[in-house]
Amino acid sequence: MPTVAIGLQSPRSFVRRNHFTLGISVEIKHFLLGLTVSVSVLCVGGSALFAADSVQLGQGNLTAGIPGASTTSKLTVAEIKKFLDVPANHLELTVTLPEGLAAGSDALFIPTDNPLTRAKIELGRQLYFDKRLSGDNSISCADCHSPATGYGANTQFGVGIKGQKGNRNSPVSFNRILSKAQFWDGRAATLEDQAIGPMANSIEMGGSHDAVVKLITASEGYRIQFERIFAGEPNIGLAGKAIAAFERAIVTGPSPYDYNEPVRRMLESFPDELDDLDSLEKEDPNLFAKFSKAKKGAEANPMNESAKRGRDLFFNQKSNCSACHVGANFSDELYHNLGVGMAVAEPDLGRYTQTKVDKDKGAFKTPTLRNIAQTGPYMHDGSQNTLEEVVEWYAKGGHPNPHLSDKIKKLDLTAQDKTDLVEFMKALTGPFPLVETGRLPE
Ligand code: HEC
Ligand code: HEC
Secondary structure (H helix, E strand, O other): OOEEEEEEEOOHHHOOOOOOEEEEEEEEEEOOOOEEEEEEEEEEOOEEEEOOEEEEOOOOOOOOOOOOOOOOOOEOHHHHHHHHOOHHHHOOEEEEOOOOHHHHHHHOOOOOOOOOOHHHHHHHHHHHHOHHHOOOOOOOHHHHOEHHHOOEOOOOOOEOHHHOEOOOOOOOOOOHHHOOOEOOOOOEOOHHHHHHHHHHOOOOOOOOHHHHHHHHHHOHHHHHHHHHHHOOOOOHHHHHHHHHHHHHOOOOOOOHHHHHHHHHHHHHHOOOHHHOHHHHHHHOHHHHHHHHHHHHHHHHOOOOHHHHHHHHHHHOOOOOHHHOOOOOOOOOOOEEOOOOOOOOOOOOOEOHHHHOOHHHOOEEEOOOOOOHHHOOOEOOOOOEOOHHHHHHHHHOOOOOOOOOOOOOOOOOOOHHHHHHHHHHHHOOOOOOOOOOOOOOEO
16 A cells, blocks of 8 residues: 655755745655655745755755754654654755866766665764774774764774774775775775675674674664665665765865866956956956956965965976876876885785786775865875875885886976975865764664
8 A cells, every 4th residue: 555645844945035935745655666756846936846855965964963952962763753754854865066076067976776865864874973883883984984084094004993904094985976986996886885895894893794784673763764765674785875875975165276266267268358357347247247256265265376386287297196186076086006005025906906907006096185185194005194295206206116107207396396286285175064973873
């Protein structure tokens, strides 16, 4: 028997000033087929239109947790039920990216079998911060990818259960919505696959998938969320889907670079027009308004002169950084050998371990450079502590080895050039969304 639930609400995105707004969501769920169909009807000023929930990632309360008393208290079953009963929390989200990152919207990847919803992102948030997913209740994803340390960790290697160290540096878990293959060597094809790895990794969370499923099943708060969100029994694959959904919602907001770039571009395209703003205001009010707005943003989020010079260096042939750190997320999502870690007898062979192709020996995935100032130490082996050290590495042409990328060559950089590159990278720092780190199910 299909059941029909009708709920009344006034979702935030639908509320307009001076308009009478009423949102009605109808949900039809067929238990035998496991099908859920949600239709949201919206009436604004009397006329009805269909609406999906459209959000800009990084804004609003997507990752702020189910509202409640305090940030550390447990989520009660009653609070969870109330949240699950709001139909809007189950609408498929249509997402846009923040300014800056939005330039990469073409590469935005959400698997068709794992659409984003508010409820799924919230469930993923809980799992991400829950230490009970580890073998001895001591480690969560956030121990190595904490919002407090830019979603990476400030240790050379990941430090897992019982203080055990791995052999690679913790990369960042944000802006994953622009990235498909995960890990330094790309061995996980999707974020969903990646997310379930650490739980059963003996030196990371040291648990087992069975134990995680048992925990979820034993906790009523978790169980009802899985049942409602996935229309099925909890299993490890679904936990991976929820965590991946949460990670996709963690994106970097606009940085000083993103605020200054539009001004730079306009000045480059319209040098004469923008030279005389008084005439421009009369002759091309549109361009004038656009420029004034961009300029205001840039003034409120300044880039110093050194960073501006660094921007030009970064993108030009002289330093060639954008040969690999390209696009809105500053990564080509490919694998390159810079010679990092290659000076030892048995180096980590990186991408080669997956492909067994010779040229991939010692090649690692190009990391994003967004918010890079917050996420040292650097490189797959955490061997470089500062951005200054990284720039020196590139300046000397990496470490010679038979598989060094042909894009890595000795650079002719002055001391000022090096400082400028570092200043530019610092200007790539933008805000993270509001994230609740506590409030987990009882
Ligand atoms: C003990 C520390 C530790 C824990 C706990 C941990 N990670 Fe990681 N994470 C790492 C390290 C180290 C890597 C890189 C490993 C590699 O490339 O071989 C990594 C890689 C990743 C990546 C790939 C990023 C990229 O750029 O390819 C993501 C995403 C990620 N972790 C998310 C998670 C999630 C989700 C959890 C919890 C389920 C988790 N991690 C738990 C240390 C940890
Ligand atoms: C051939 C492609 C390539 C070029 C060119 C390149 N990078 Fe990289 N970059 C990478 C790869 C791959 C890594 C990770 C290497 C590793 O860990 O073995 C990396 C790592 C980094 C890191 C550390 C990131 C982290 O999270 O650990 C920074 C910072 C960086 N690059 C900045 C630059 C700058 C600045 C330039 C220009 C001077 C540059 N890159 C040129 C591919 C490249």
